[in-house]
Amino acid sequence: MLTTDYKDGAPNWVDLGTPDTEGAAAFYAGLFGWEYRPGGEEVGGYGMFRLDHKIVAGGTAVTAEQTPPGWTVYFQSSDADATAAAVTQAGGTVRYEPADVQDYGRMAVFADPEGAAFATWQPHGNTGLDAVQEVGTLCWAELCTADVAAAKDFYCSVFGWEIAEMAFEGGSYKMAKPAGSPDREAFGGLVPIAGDPVEDSGRPYWTPYFEVADCDATAARAEDTGGEVRLAPVSMEGVGRFAKLADPYGARFAVIASAPPPPM
Template identity: 45%
Template sequence: MLTTNYVPGTPNWLDLGAPDIDAAVSFYSAVFGWTFQSAGPDAGGYGFFQLGGETVGAIGPLMDEGARSAWTVYFHTPDADATGKAVEQAGGSVRVPPMDVFTAGRLAAFTDPTGGEFAVWQPVDVPGLERVMEPNALCWTELYTTDAAAAKDFYRSVFSWSHQDMPMGGDVIYSVVSAPGGGEGDDTGHGGIMQLQEENLKAGSTSEWHPYFGVTDCDATFAAATGHGATVLIPPTDAPGVGRLAMVKDPAGAPFALIKGDPTLS
């Protein structure tokens, strides 16, 4: 399960690249009750989504020409530069070289060999998100990938993740991933890796990380999201042993999922 006791390889930050900050803040405020706090005049429009005064995510403008709106999942690292070298050695590529963010920490952004984009955060003054595993906060991360075997090999090499393969019927396998020291007992999983199906690949789907936010009522939050302009990817659906989940794209096209229940249960 996710926790704010961050160890290397576990998710510790999450931000949204948006073409219209005000519109995105309005949408997520309506859906999750989040408020927005600017990071200051020198932050280029970057700021924090907060819930009860605690940071649950962040948002900033799209910086690259042609970039699409998306959530980026960050994983804890004690050394962003060393992680960058590990990424390249494992066949990934560097999108944003390691850089300091004032005194908050050091970040870098990468692309895995299957095309999945992710980032790392090396904390200094800011350890990471202040609230996870609660309603309207991050509770799971998931990679849909064009090559699950290659993705698992890559992240094992970079972050020392282990994985537990869980059959989901037919030839569908869901791999729950865990970082060393990332939990206790059976609650070590912090995310999942799933092979895109042939119909998705033919339709042009590409590798993509996305967040799951915990909710108290999946149907009600789904209705709030679609009522404020989100488009449907997966309508509310019961997942036996997991909970009730749904997936949407926000009005700017960034996908995210909702879940009522603990996704680490199986």
């Protein structure tokens, strides 16, 4: 599970690129109770989504020429430049070279060999999101990919991940975790995109999952406010009830009402 005690290789930030920051802010305010505060010129207008005064995501305006609307998952790195070199060596692409963001940290944006975008954040003044795993915050990240085995090799090479397996009827789910950590510190999964009726096999991507109290109510509210229910709520024993959604501008994400942990 995610915690704010961030380790290298684990998600420590997530942000939204959207053509309409005001419209997106209204949508996520209604969905999660977030408040959006745009940044100043010194950060290019990059703003923060807050919940109960805690930063839970970033957000910025993008144009169609720059990139499609979407969420980007950031993974912690102690050395963004070394991570960029590792991405290139492993067959990925550096889309945005490592750069300092004032004294907050150093970031870079990449694509894996299948084209799925992701980023890295090397913290300085900003160590990452203020809250995760709580209702209305990031709780999981999942890669939909054409080749799970190749993706595992790539990300393990770049971030030093270890892969744990969670068995279910008919197969197993591959979970990523920081090197040397127990399985309970897994923060994301790798799933095949082929055969998934709600996914486009030509668009592999990282899906951020946000914790909610009621998956069905959240999905209905998303649809009522201009979003799309891409996958209707479904339950998985021991995991919870989840749904795949998109905001009014096409940014894809998921929500989950997690099952309570088993008794100790």
